Amino acid sequence: MSDPLKVGVLGLGTVGSSVVRLLEEKQELLKSQCGRPVNVVAVSARDKKRDRGINLQNIEWFDDPLSLAISDKVDVIVELIGGEEGIARACVESGLKKGHHVVTANKALLAKHGVALAKIAEKKGVLLNFEAAVAGGIPVIKAMRESLTGNTISRVYGILNGTCNYILTRMLNECMSFKDCLIEAQKLGYAEADPTFDIEGHDTAHKLALLTSLAFGSVISLENIYREGISNISLADIQAADDLGYRIKLLGVALKTHTGIEQRVHPTMVPTSSVIAQVQDVTNAVSIQTDLLGDLLLSGPGAGGDATASAVIGDIADIAKARPGFQNGPVFGRPAVMLNPYKKARMRAHAGGYFIRLTVHDRAGVFATVAKRMADNQISLESIVQRPMEKDCLPNTKTIILVTHETTEAAVRKALLTITEDGHLIDKPQMIRIERPSSA
């Protein structure tokens, strides 16, 4: 049995407290699995007096997280402070430079500074593990970084935000409005008081940026993500999608096209018969499409103290199992100095199917005009549904729902612009992109 692995934990919120508690509770199991004890020897957090329900008696307390990050008393630092700059960044950077292994759940930090931090880690020959930063406890980083070595990835997409998936699931199952579902999610603690970061897709974008780099061997490029949130999705969309055999999910999607890399976060229709359509409530899922393996899907809890701690502990265990002299694979699958520049595909060149919902004046000729505008833009239609007036609608209105065959974003935008100018629309047109598993 080797020397214990000495762990320092920075940040004692929900996840940090879980990590400290579980490394204590599970010490016998971890010792047998890792071949050595794993001990938390130091922690740092803002308030020493707060009761976190964990025993800190034999653990050294650091008031200054940076002192812990560079302390000789630890082998690994676990950064659970959060935030893309400030103390979190300083601790990770200093820790790596000191020669400590780092485990972090900080997606914002990595989405912004991941490549620079990976360069430091690789130069110092230490590990920078971040399984918990994407999709909580789901081992998607390990799968992409290790299991899929040798695979050429063509697309990765996933449900990466539990709050949004919860809201969309409830809207469908309980016929509730977006607003009511959001209030409910806030009451249950699934959504923040200010929910913008989740529901507008920023959280999903951070996670997607990391997956994209792993998938395509390119530098991380958060700023090149096209982003739409779910606040614009109505119950009418959800129900129309259901009738047509689709579910609406907030997906992060990254794929390689002939013009570059497409990264997008938006509400997406997926076939109800697909596996990802059945991923409900706060559960996350990631689908990875490769040349050798085909389609791999991973699904599980994307958040929560213990689920996220599980990913952190897995990362710590990988370090514990490694021995001096050991050198693991690179942080983003390829050495950071060898990551390709990011080449952006134009969003207007995006090709796919579209769901379009139009609320129009109920008068003669409207449908013919809409159909003509589609034809003018070479958009062919898979389904057309013209609904009778629905109970909540204004009098003398009707709803036209179109599902297109594969077309381009540019064609759809142009058609909708012309239809809007025609003056038949009562509301802004609704447009939702369709994503299909490769086998569907």
Add this chain to the structure above:
Amino acid sequence: MSDPLKVGVLGLGTVGSSVVRLLEEKQELLKSQCGRPVNVVAVSARDKKRDRGINLQNIEWFDDPLSLAISDKVDVIVELIGGEEGIARACVESGLKKGHHVVTANKALLAKHGVALAKIAEKKGVLLNFEAAVAGGIPVIKAMRESLTGNTISRVYGILNGTCNYILTRMLNECMSFKDCLIEAQKLGYAEADPTFDIEGHDTAHKLALLTSLAFGSVISLENIYREGISNISLADIQAADDLGYRIKLLGVALKTHTGIEQRVHPTMVPTSSVIAQVQDVTNAVSIQTDLLGDLLLSGPGAGGDATASAVIGDIADIAKARPGFQNGPVFGRPAVMLNPYKKARMRAHAGGYFIRLTVHDRAGVFATVAKRMADNQISLESIVQRPMEKDCLPNTKTIILVTHETTEAAVRKALLTITEDGHLIDKPQMIRIERPSSA
């Protein structure tokens, strides 16, 4: 850049040929990902002259696989010969004893001799990787062995055989009989000429035995798996299940009960709304239930040359990334000498819901008798469906379908025995166990 990793491949069937071809085709990608070249330097197979569509010019040919296994010219041997004894076993054992790392896809070998081989590997400080042995390209071994370190697993279950899942999917979607689906699967190459190993659940049992050991830290115990195949499943079962909101899948299930470990392979009803119910055709899926993470599901291709080769290459890459002095985690998650003895739970004590389909004489009092027999055995019922005579049935017969609440295997067996003795049945009673995701 370090020295190349020298790989010897034993067996050049579909997977072996894919591995050799892909390590050549993907050499640049692998070099950047692993930090060193990965080269196939030696192969051994039965027929040197056979055209496998791969270039063997710069690769040394060994007529005797055992000589390759112990050759100083390789660092790793990849065993793709198959079979639980004979030359495959001799090669793996000799290779490990020689101090070579071993990668194998041989589930039969590991299900029988895995613990003994792991002891050799751990004593010699080499890796024995077997991702390809279970669920093809799906990284379930890595997830259980590495990502879930520190988790206590309560249940693992999965669709582990593509042939069976294909047949069951086709029966439902095309309203075809088991026999016709099997013939179709044979034509498409999804089923062997002698399909027994797949359809009677032996293949699933081999894979389950390995997952059970990883899940519970116990020695592998293939002989303690309760096993039923799918040849007994009729279209009537599939359709009745569908009406009731279930799909029928051949699952391998391992769980811990208060009396021990339950390992079973049998046709299983899962709720149609569950993710695993949507896993179709030859796709495999594994669900793992743990205390920290909750439920993790992985799904993807369970067979095929390139998909299986992907898992083999991932295993080789893990070895390539490791450096001298490195010591990975133990083969079955815990050191082989520390694996617990296997404690078997009695199948008759199995608790769960049951689907029961009875074909009875259409006469007064039959249903009352059936209901009484259930009540006599303290079995309470969730659904009762009494169907009118179906078109293919004999005249004067009807079908009674029962879905029970949780009860025991012993109670159900006793009730069915008594019902059979009552003389109202025309056919053998059909009984299918229900498995629910923890969240359903």
